[in-house]
Amino acid sequence: MTRIRNNVGVSEVVQQSDQDLKIMIGHERICDCPPNHINCMTAKEWMKSQIGVWQFSYEGRDIRDKKKHPATYPIALARRCIDLFTHQGELVVDPFVGSGTTLVAARDANRNAVGFDLHKPYIDLTNERLQNRMLFTDTEQVVVESDARNIPDYLEPETVSLFLTSPPYANLLNRKRKNKSRKGEDRKNDQFGKVEQYSQDPRDLGILPLEEYGKAMGDIFKNLLPLLKFKGHCVINVPDMWWENQRITIHITIIEALRNVGYELRNIIIWDRTNIVNRIGIFGWPRNYITMGVTFEYLLHFWRPPNGSKKADISANETCQRRRRITTFKANCSGNLF
Numbered sequence: 001m002t003r004i005r006n007n008v009g010v011s012e013v014v015q016q017s018d019q020d021l022k023i024m025i026g027h028e029r030i031c032d033c034p035p036n037h038i039n040c041m042t043a044k045e046w047m048k049s050q051i052g053v054w055q056f057s058y059e060g061r062d063i064r065d066k067k068k069h070p071a072t073y074p075i076a077l078a079r080r081c082i083d084l085f086t087h088q089g090e091l092v093v094d095p096f097v098g099s100g101t102t103l104v105a106a107r108d109a110n111r112n113a114v115g116f117d118l119h120k121p122y123i124d125l126t127n128e129r130l131q132n133r134m135l136f137t138d139t140e141q142v143v144v145e146s147d148a149r150n151i152p153d154y155l156e157p158e159t160v161s162l163f164l165t166s167p168p169y170a171n172l173l174n175r176k177r178k179n180k181s182r183k184g185e186d187r188k189n190d191q192f193g194k195v196e197q198y199s200q201d202p203r204d205l206g207i208l209p210l211e212e213y214g215k216a217m218g219d220i221f222k223n224l225l226p227l228l229k230f231k232g233h234c235v236i237n238v239p240d241m242w243w244e245n246q247r248i249t250i251h252i253t254i255i256e257a258l259r260n261v262g263y264e265l266r267n268i269i270i271w272d273r274t275n276i277v278n279r280i281g282i283f284g285w286p287r288n289y290i291t292m293g294v295t296f297e298y299l300l301h302f303w304r305p306p307n308g309s310k311k312a313d314i315s316a317n318e319t320c321q322r323r324r325r326i327t328t329f330k331a332n333c334s335g336n337l338f
């Protein structure tokens with residue numbers, strides 16, 4: 001895999017041969033924090049993050065236009081997670097990068113980052129947002145058009161410090177919007193009656209029913225685990241939703257899927273969105289009490305268990321097998337590579 005600078009100065013990955021997929025990108029600390037610190041935060045900054053309910057505001061650089069991308073999170077959210085779970089110079093990976101918010105925050109925080117998405121328009125949008133990169137920086141942010149299922153082909157084992165993402169929400173956006181959470185005139189806005197789904201591509205996790213989605217997330221994250229450093233982190237942002245008066249608990253599906261494949265759940269943080277939703281309509285009154293999904297979402301924090309723990313032994317074993325596979329693969333195709 002070769003990186004070139006395109007005409008707007010943005011790094012793009014170019015595949016040179018089927019075998020040459022690995023991205024060469026920094027993943028070691030470049031700060032001088034003590035080795036036992038999990039991040040570069042001061043005690044004061046750390047204290048602010050101890051509260052389990054977080055609020056964020058959007059800024060001018062955030063994408064709020066649903067026509068550009070239907071489901072983005074704020075740069076400030078990605079920045080908080082990156083600051084908490086990585087050091088400067090380490091590697092952040094977003095398997096479902098969408099409009100590239102994680103990469104923008106990683107660039108601001110001087111972290112290396114790689115994002116993946118199935119869809120070219122989102123790759124282009126991410127590159128457009130990264131155009132304003134600082135000229136002199138020690139880190140790189142790279143976006144790759146690929147199915148998240150193929151990420152292990154691009155990255156080396158034990159190099160990632162943080163997986164940070166907001167994945168598709170199973171097939172729950174794959175229906176015409178009724179805008180029930182909106183009030184009065186607002187309800188018939190230009191989202192009304194539209195399907196705000198990324199695509200109908202069979203590889204897109206956003207078309208899968210919940211059970212198949214849980215299975216697909218489990219399979220993807222199982223293959224991602226060996227790429228994480230031991231005690232490396234994984235933060236997944238999802239809401240729950242209502243579907244025909246049933247609560248669809250996406251967060252439980254994800255917790256179960258990741259626990260089953262070797263991740264350990266560490267924290268559940270609530271993203272309190274009450275400061276950014278406005279003009280909410282009335283729901284369920286007077287017979288049916290239902291909380292409004294738009295008012296909060298989950299940030300599910302996992303880690304790869306420390307080396308030597310029982311759980312880690314299972315995933316380390318998989319890393320060894322994977323390393324063995326890579327070595328054999330390289331040996332088999334060395335004639336083509338050199």
Ligand SMILES: C[S@@+](CC[C@H](N)C(=O)[O-])C[C@H]1O[C@@H](n2cnc3c(N)ncnc32)[C@H](O)[C@@H]1O
Pocket residue numbers: 069071072073074095096097098099100101102116117118119122146147148149165166167168198203204205206
């Ligand atoms: C919720 S969005 C991510 C939004 C992102 N956090 C942001 O701020 O823009 C989920 C993304 O996953 C992508 N996606 C769906 N299935 C995928 C797959 N199998 N591999 C990679 N990306 C996929 C969609 O194209 C969509 O952009």
